Structure formats: structure tokens, C-alpha cells
Amino acid sequence: MDKEIFKEIFLLILEIIKALCEMLWKKIKGFFCLIWDRFFGVMDISSSEQEEGQQEWGDTGEDTWPVTSKGLSLKTEESLLQVERKEAVYAPIIPDLPEDYGDNRIVLMVRDAECLFAYWELRKDVLDSIINTLGSMAHSAKIVLRVYDITDTVFNGNNAPDYFDIEVTGGARSWYIHTGKPNRSFCADIGFLTPNGTFRLIARSNSVLIPRSGVSEVVDETWMSIEALYESIDASGQFGSSESVFKSAHKNWQEILKEGVASPESPRVSPVSKK
Amino acid sequence: MEKGYLSLILHAHLPFVRHPEYTEFFEEDWLFEAITETYIPLIDVFDKLIEDGIGFRITMSITPPLLSMLTDPLLQSRYIRYIEKRIELAEKEIERTKHQPEFNRLAQMYYGYYTNARKVFAEKYRWNLVSAFKKIQDAGNLEIITCGATHGYFPLMNNNMNAMRAQVYVAVNHYEKHFGRRPHGMWLSECAYEPGIDKILRDTGIRFFIMETHGILFASPRPKYGIYAPIFCPSGIAAFGRDMESSKQVWSAREGYPGDFFYREFYRDVGFDLDYDYIRPYLHGDGKRSNIGIKYYRITGKTDQKEPYSPEKALDRAAGHAGNFLFNRQRQIEYLSTVMDRKPIVVAPYDAELFGHWWFEGPQWIDFLFRKIDSDQKEISLITPLEYLEKYPVNQVSTPSPSSWGYKGYHEYWLNESNDWIYRHLHKAAERMVELAKTYHCLSENALRNRALNQAARELLLAQSSDWAFIMKTGTMVEYAIKRTKEHLLRFTKLYDDIRSDNIDVAWLSNIECKDNIFSDIGYHIYQ
Structure with a gap:
């Protein structure tokens, strides 16, 4: 009798241990998957082996959900998708976007009248070949952004009237550049700068124009009517043929009027409260 | 004879949120709340004005994502479910508050409000509110304009003219499909102007767009009339500038009308105030407390001790504020007409969702304003930008300055850490x-x-929606914005790889076509 009880208790304990092990196993597996995704990027989004209940919103695994062909009616679409619906309750676990795209480039963007933003992606083979040309100076060379003021200049890489350097540190892949100069044009190079002042270009950005932060000093007035321009667009019945539109626009600019009246006083911009 | 014009512009926009893969989805409520609290109340106001023979002119941008959602059968059916639940709760509230007269009459008000919304949506306009707006446009009172296909932020995609052009062309085609003609105007998302966009707009036959104040004031050559007359970009398209004075009266959290102590308090909602078990059936699946829409208190003041809302007093305040707004415009236009040799136009653009959703009494304020303009005075007439261009076809040529109506006036809100x-x-x-x-x-x-x-074109457009960057900056619902950005980009990347390797996963493609079903007749050639 006692033996039977012991046996039951023993089996019960075994069951509990088994359940605990299973829980632990699931945890380990989940953790491993997480680590795997983190380090090896996008998981196979066509895989359909995900366990039910693990499909969280944001997981691109949801893209494997039931198939429907284009143009099905609402009801069909609803019923097909019904099978796999889940409540949207979890924080997203989404594969990361690619770290890089195999490009070697720098892109310049305008943030406001005083500040630019640059992001870049540099290819290892390009960097290696430049480092090779630097020889013994390679170890002391720094990566810098060389920001050129190219206002009123057809920039060829050497003719900018003014530039400044910013040392980019910590493996940065983007930078905010405070120019403090509204209504000017800029271009930026990223490159190696050696202690003796040698600059080796890695990539050159697009050029940008920083907007004004005050009223224009130009007060000449030009006036025009554009009715005929739009009549021609309406008559054409389609858009996309910019050339003919452009021609007709020029034709109608003959109606331009000239007046010599001074502009009313315009206040400086104040911060916008709306957003 | 009027001395000048007022052009009221409402920008109606919501990002494309549609999740057929879930039975319900929290962010889809953005649309349902806007339908209930903004679009239907506005339609009601406009319909009633027309019925009463009040002449009015208003301009509204209805963005392509919003247009798509308002005409989407799945979301329409989900709206019915949403409004039914609200009606059910309002009924329960009438019962629950039967011994509290000041709340009971509000519960009855909400019951009437929700049943009316269902009636307008389901019976009057047969699930299609776009047909309501179209009807008002065809009556000549409303000018509907468009916006970038997915509210893309032009200055931050300016290194790709084709991408900018696609945002415009898709929007124009989409508008034409719904309204039977091409749009006359475009709302640049966030009023963000980028040199070059004007030429693209001009090529589609669009006549005007709206800018932030300093986009016009800083234009070069200096505009003679400031923001009180449009300028023509050298490409031939008109740019109208926002009037700060009239904007501030409505927008400003501190000085603006919506902060009046008698108006309804947005932040006291039964979703947070009532017993959890009682309200649980009306919350989302995760059971997290959220706004339901029934709100019993007025702003009261800077206190947590809120007093019950009184619709009569609030309506009275709305009438007063409409009168005050009109008075200020009269003085403004009176002054401007003495310094200008033409009739000035005051352009007052607002987010449409301010009216009704945030500012509960907003639609009534518009109603009072339009009735007062029609009957109480002669100095001001309402006008649309297009009508102003018809009256004044000759305008100064000037190049607008890049700008936006966001924080600090440029692009920082959409480009920051x-x-x-x-x-x-x-x-x-x-x-x-x-x-x-x-x-x-x-x-x-x-x-x-x-x-x-x-589909690749759709995924790109959806990823470009400026809303995601905006939400990331605001700090609420950030995870959703990140999810959407990544998801569309990952889908795009997979499509790109599959097309390139001539290995298209047809099942997967069908699935994402069904999810991201915006712009059903898009043609990828627009990117050429």
C-alpha cells in the first residue's frame, strides 16, 4: 500500500520535473531564436514552422499568413484571414533593416536654416585602398567631414571659397552639421585627414541649399498671369508632358507686369506652436 | 460689397492603417474616432447649412490614405461594429447614471450622438462618407484638394525627383478616380515646401498649394502683399501663405479657443474613469485602458477637480468665439484693405481632426462662424483659393522659401535623433x-x-508616409511607427530581391497585396 503511494508520488514528481524541463526548454529555444535573429538578421520570412501563439504583431512571419488572390471579395478575404487572427497586444519584434547596401556614399540633407544632416555608408574595399596609399600615416589619420560653402560656385572639388572640418568619432554613420549660415549652399566630403594636412576623399555628397531665415533683400517685382498655361494643361487632358507645358508657360509670361512699389514690412518667423 | 476674403482650409488626414490579419486593431480606432467625432459632425454642419440656404465656401484636403480607408469595405464594416459598441455602452451609461441627472443627460447626449453617427454613416451615405463630401463639393460649397499619395515629406526625399513625382501623380490619379475630375489644389504634407515640387504640381494641372507663413514672407523677390495675396512660383503655380494671427486664435493651447474652461475636457474619458470590469468589454483585446469617447467633464481650469460638462454653456461659448473670430478678421481685413490696392485674402488652415475630435465644439464653431458671415456683416466673404485666383489672375512672381508648419518652421520634427x-x-x-x-x-x-x-511601389509609398517619423518624435505609439516603417521597407526589399532574381513568391505576394491594398490601380511606371 505504502509502496503504491510512494510510486504515485514519485511519478507525480517526475511529471512536475518534466513540465518544468519543457518550460525551460521553450525559454531556452525562444532566447536562442532571439539571439539568432539579432545577430543573423532577417529570418526566413517564408518559413511556416513558427509555433502558434508566437506570432506577434510586427513579426514578419505574419507575411506567411493565408493566401488570397487579388480582387477577392471582402467576405472571402475576411474568412481566409480569420483562421490566423490574433489580438494585437505584443510589442513588435521586427527583423532589423540591412546595416548597409554595399554603397560607398554620403548624403546631405537640410534640417533647418542653420543645420544639416549627413549620413553615409563606406565600403571596406574603398577604405582599404585609400589606407594603403596613406602608408605610414594611415595609423594617425582621422576620418573627417569636410563641409564646403559652395554658394554661387560651380563646385569642382577645389574651388569652394570656404570650408570647415568635423572629426567624426565613435564609428558614427551620421552627423548633424551646424553651419549657422542660412541661405547658403553646401557640399560635404568624407575622407581621411592626416596630421600633416593631407586629405584623401572617400565620398562626396550631393549639394544642398539651406533656406532663408529672414525676408529677401530682393525687392524687384515681377507679375504674371497664368490662365493660358492652365487652359493648355486642361486641354491636353493628361499630364506628364512637362516639355510642352513648359513652353506654353514661357509664352504666357509675356503678360508679366512691372511695378515699383515697396513691400510691406514683414516680421521674422516665430516658432510654430502647432506641432 | 466685401473688403476682403477669408479662406478656411481643413486638412483631413490619417495614415493608412488597416490590418485584416487581426480581428481588431487598436490603431484602426484613429479612423473610427475621426469618423465619429470629426467627419460626420462636419458633414452634418455642411448639410444643414446647405439645407438652410446659407452660402458658404470651405476648402478641405482629403488625403489619399484617408480617402482609401473611407472607401475600404473592411474598415467600413469594422466602423459599424465600432459604432454599435459605442451605442451599447451609451445605453448602459444611461442606466448607470439614472440617479445622477447631470451625467444622465450627458449619457443621453452621447446616445443621440452615436446613433446619429450610425444613421449618417449607414443609412444616409450608405457606408461611403466620400460620397457625402463629393455631394457638398458638387453643390459648390466645398473645394476638395489632394495631398501627396501617402503624405510623404517632400523636402526629405528631394534627392529623388521621381519619388516626389510619384507621390504627386498617384495622388492626382486617385483623386480623379474618386471625384471625377482632377484636383485644383494640393496640400503639401506638413506644409513642407521643397523647390522643384511646384513644377511637378504644375504638370498635373494643380493650380495652388498652401504654405507656412514664412515660406511666403521669405520668398524672393520679397512679396509685395506678404501673405495676404498669393504669389506665383516661376513655374506658374500659386502659393498661399497661412495667416498666423487667425491660426493662433484657434490652434494655440494657451490663448486659443479650444482651451476655454466651458469646453469639453478631452483627457477625462470613461475608458480611464470607470470601474475596470464594467468598461472592459469596450477596451481592446489587451485590456489596456484607453479613450472610449464618452467624456463627462468640462475643462474647468487648471485643476483635477473637473466639473460636469454643460452642452448648452459650451455651445454658447462656441457662438461667442465665432463672433470674436469674425470680429478680429473684420478688423484685420479693414486694416489690410487700407494698405493694399486689392482685396486681401486671409488663409486659415487647420488640421480637420482638431474640430470635433480634440475640440469637441469645433464643428459648431464653424457652423456659427459661417452663419454669422452670411447674415451679420458685409466686410468679409468666404472664398476658396481657386476662386481668389479667378478674381485676381495676375500675381507677383516669387520663389517661395523652403519651410514647413512644424516645430521651428523647418524639417527638424521629421529629422532628428x-x-x-x-x-x-x-x-x-x-x-x-x-x-x-x-x-x-x-x-x-x-x-x-x-x-x-x-506592390513594390505601394510598399515604398506606405513607408514614405511622414506620419511614422512624426510619431517617432512625439514619443507615443512609437513602436507602431517603427513597425510600419520597417515592415514596408522589408516587404519592399524582398520584392526587389525577388524581382531581380526572377523568383517571385506568389503566395507571399498575394498576402501582402491583400494587406497593403492601397492604390489598387497603381502603375509602377510612374517611377520611370
């Missing part, structure tokens, strides 16, 4: 889309590849 990481991916995707369109420029018999190319 919280969201700058998205641009390298968005730019790359746009570049790849152009590459695809050029590679497959000939119409091909390969129907599957064409489908994949069209």
Missing part, C-alpha cells in the same frame, strides 16, 4: 524603385512580375 535612421533606407528604396521601373520599362506579358512591381 529619434527618426533620422529611416532616411538612408527610404532613399535606398526609392532609388531601387526607380531602377526597377527603368529596367522593366516596357509593358511586359509577365503578369506576376507586374504585380510584384506595383
